Amino acid sequence: DSGVTQTPKHLITATGQRVTLRCSPRSGDLSVYWYQQSLDQGLQFLIQYYNGEERAKGNILERFSAQQFPDLHSELNLSSLELGDSALYFCASSVDPGTGVKNIQYFGAGTRLSVL
Amino acid sequence: DAKTTQPPSMDCAEGRAANLPCNHSTISGNEYVYWYRQIHSQGPQYIIHGLKNNETNEMASLIITEDRKSSTLILPHATLRDTAVYYCIVRVRTNAGKSTFGDGTTLTVKP
Numbered sequence A: 001d002s003g004v005t006q007t008p009k010h011l012i013t014a015t016g017q018r019v020t021l022r023c024s025p026r027s028g029d030l031s032v033y034w035y036q037q038s039l040d041q042g043l044q045f046l047i048q049y050y051n052g053e054e055r056a057k058g059n060i061l062e063r064f065s066a067q068q069f070p071d072l073h074s075e076l077n078l079s080s081l082e083l084g085d086s087a088l089y090f091c092a093s094s095v096d097p098g099t100g101v102k103n104i105q106y107f108g109a110g111t112r113l114s115v116l
Numbered sequence B: 001d002a003k004t005t006q007p008p009s010m011d012c013a014e015g016r017a018a019n020l021p022c023n024h025s026t027i028s029g030n031e032y033v034y035w036y037r038q039i040h041s042q043g044p045q046y047i048i049h050g051l052k053n054n055e056t057n058e059m060a061s062l063i064i065t066e067d068r069k070s071s072t073l074i075l076p077h078a079t080l081r082d083t084a085v086y087y088c089i090v091r092v093r094t095n096a097g098k099s100t101f102g103d104g105t106t107l108t109v110k111p
Helices: none
Strands: A005-007 A010-013 A019-024 A031-038 A042-050 A053-057 A064-068 A074-078 A087-094 A111-115 B009-013 B018-023 B031-038 B045-050 B061-064 B070-075 B084-092 B105-110
Touching: A005 A087, A010 A019, A019 A087, A019 A111, A031 A074, A042 A064, A042 A074, A074 A087, B009 B018, B018 B031, B018 B084, B018 B105, B031 B061, B045 B061, B045 B070, B070 B084
Parallel strands: A010 A111, B009 B105
Antiparallel strands: A005 A019, A019 A074, A031 A042, A031 A087, A042 A053, A064 A074, A087 A111, B018 B070, B031 B045, B031 B084, B061 B070, B084 B105
8 A cells, every 4th residue: 555545446427527536645745746547658647746836747638637735635637528538547646846866656546537 | 857668578487586677878867767567557666766876675676787778677586466567767856756657568477
């Protein structure tokens, strides 16, 4: 158990809908990262937050947004869903903002999103 | 981040050492080598990391060549539960922590 909690584990929805994925980082970790893993694209970095502020952005679509709350949990919002958004979404956390020597990311078990 | 090259797949007999190579010929002096693994759609799991010295922990050993252009992850006594995709990542300290995961090596441990 990595200590990173993601809910829900599975999500089935229809095209055009909006969903929210939730992530609780390990106790004491200030950074949260979101990744998408599709069958044909591997793990893609989406976005990082550190202590409530956006720190780095990857290949995140405009239909997607994220935020980190004062209690450090994070939510990834996916809207106007398309079939191609079906994927595993992973959250990771680390204690530092990403510039530390160790900067080890601990991953949650993921949310499997199926868009029908 | 430097680009890494890993063989797409490898087999290993149970109980034997698994040696997974990674090529990172464009690595910069301030870039670290990290290894993660992903067991069948679970979240990736951190294994080990290093800068230039060899490193060992309870899971594995990391051997980095003197010129730092390649490294090898060693699982000393592979078990069936080590079957997974292994990712080698090279990352600078100042890229805000995002990790670029390539295709990795699928290690299959066989009885």
